[in-house]
Amino acid sequence: MLIRMSTAAIAGVEGYPVTVETDISRGMPEFAIVGLGDATIRESVKRIRPAIRNSGYIFPVERLTVNLMPAARPKEGSHFDLPIAVSIILLMEEWEAPEKTAFLGELSLDGRINPVRGVLPMVIGLRRAGMRDIILPRENAEEASFVKDVRIRGASTLEEVIAYVEGARSLPVYRGSKSGKPAAEQLDYVQVIGQESVKRAMVIGAAGRHGMLLMGSPGCGKTMMARRLPTILPSMNDEEQMEVTAIYSVAGLLSREHPIVDQRPFRSPHHSITLTGMIGGGAKPRPGEVSLAHRGVLFLDEMGEFDMRTIDSLRQPVEEGCVRINRNLTELVFPSQVMVVVASNPCKCGNLWDPRRVCTCSQRQLESHRRRLAGPFSDRIDMHIRMMPVDRELLEQRAEDRKGLTSAQMRSQVEGARAIQRSRYAREPYSFNSGLDESGLERYCALDRECTAMLSAAYEKMNLSMRGFHRIIRVARTIADLDGQEQIGTCHIAEALSYRTVETEDRN
């Protein structure tokens, strides 16, 4: 006797449908699960047997073989418990498997259904495979209800599920609450006193999604600036929210109360992070910080303290917008479209730029600090922003009523410039000015004679490299977009020059 049930598995951050084939035959009692399951799946044997018995059903004293199809792809997770248990009970009771219905869930020994991770991508995969009903743990229903055109039914015990399948009772379709959005900590740029020039830089960076390096002595507000960056990025559309939520679901980072990521992520990994933690991977591949920051901001505070190998390994994921990991002959892809913001002290001790303190770094330390900011990854950083602590006296002189820009004002500037870029780059593989390559620069950033003259003068005076040259034009393009100008003017170039990257200058 054989029965087939539908469920799903995860590869990277993608869910794909899996068929659970269960067969009972005469012979020595045995319970085998094949199909490259990991230790969790092998252990499910020990959970399923008591769960079935404790729910009031009979566990067969026969030869049981479960095959997870496709059998050649490695699978992991405890969510196979439910489909396997249901298939055994249905076989014993001689019921047909329900059509176009998939099951996900982990079982407790008493038959209760526990929540699992990775539900959203699995539900997306199942919808794609044509499933109509998905039965899953009640706690995961909110997360899954994000997917439209599929009936999500939350269940909390095995018994409930069997009763539903046999038509004895119904399981209501979960509609999603959509209400309980917790009041996030209200960050706003208006809370930053002074530093209007840095806010301007943040607007430019956000508008063109340029990589940014904030340089300044400790305590001048680098982290404060970076933390507020998501508040000026355009809010995510449904598709983006679903992508990001899927990643968090796989990583098991969704909160139970509000299992949807609807704010752009801001990830700030500690500098002790490993390469795997940053990029993703591991024996059972998990998304790294760069993927958790997908569609949001990846902030690296104290860049000089990070392992250089970790930093340099970020170059390709940031450039390509995804991480590719080869595991067991398959390639896993984690998305990683991030905006990178890096903060650094001007030197190791941090006092180099502070007029009131003394820098205790040796010349050698200064050199090595500078070298760290110039690795292959720094190619992805278009803007260097020099931050100064603001003079208290000047701040006090400023009139009380003159508040700085608010995040809302800044966001509307960013949205305007992004709309221009969207229509301009509709046919290009990139969608932001930061993505402009050489041919793109030629096509979209034609410079008039005055601009060319200014750039070549700057090339001489400011010690620019050819790379630096291109960065300036990219940033100038964004400044012109913020200005609503199609033609880049000298004032745009001049402002972009103030964010030029530190390469050989600043030798003091």
Place this chain on the structure above:
Amino acid sequence: MRDNEKATEIEVITSGDPAYPARLKEIKDYPRQLYFRGGIGMLKKRCVAVVGSRTTTTYGRNTARAIAARLASRGVTVISGMAAGIDACAHEGALNAGGETAAVLGCGPDICYPKQNRPLMSRLETQGLLLSEYEPGTPPEYWRFPQRNRIISGLSEVTVVVQARGRSGALITAELAAEQGREVFAVPGNIDSQYNLGTNKLIQEGAAPLIRVDDILDALGLNGRDEKAMLTELTPLEQQVWQVIRDRGEMGLEEICMVLDDRPQRISPVLSVMEIKGFLHSASGKFFLANR
């Protein structure tokens, strides 16, 4: 504007007076009192002594005038001794450039020595400053001149010897300046002319050779550019920015925006342009006036 009538009167100032030049008090044998005619206030400014021998060549006289004019146009007071030759040319150069100059005399402030400097002396009375430690009526005596040289160097941060023969009094001034811890420049000259022997010897002995006029301004830490002429090259906003940075020394973009009460997107392009033009110089996120 100074009051011409008052300028011709002889006044006296003692070392306890706040108007007494502070720099002069740094030397060990500063005069207890000074008799003067003219604007004593100019000694509070940056002062440079421009001295040399009485017997000179055209090269020496032209150089003296050029140096004095350059310094005067940058607001530096030119100090000299109103002797014939280089000293007179230095005073003339400064006066012609509309700048300020002071003559320290080796006789009473009412006596003109040498006589041929009469016209120069009257110009100094009205437009410059005549200064002496000797009371009115004191006649010039050869031994008084080396005495007064200590005041010339003592008043000045830098002493420039434009041209001097082997045994010139200007060499004494240079020696005193060095003793007083002041910087000494000597203008190099042809080695086949005995008029340059003294200055070349000074260089040999360790005085800094003056190879372009702006070396002095560099030594004073003054931007070598002519401020007035330079400001006309700048747009009004650039001028504002330039003045803000000049007044406060080094400044970051944020502070400049605050002082000018303007938006960063207006100021930061201006800073870049000024840096390209060479008016400013930036390092470590701060902007400085370029030293050019």
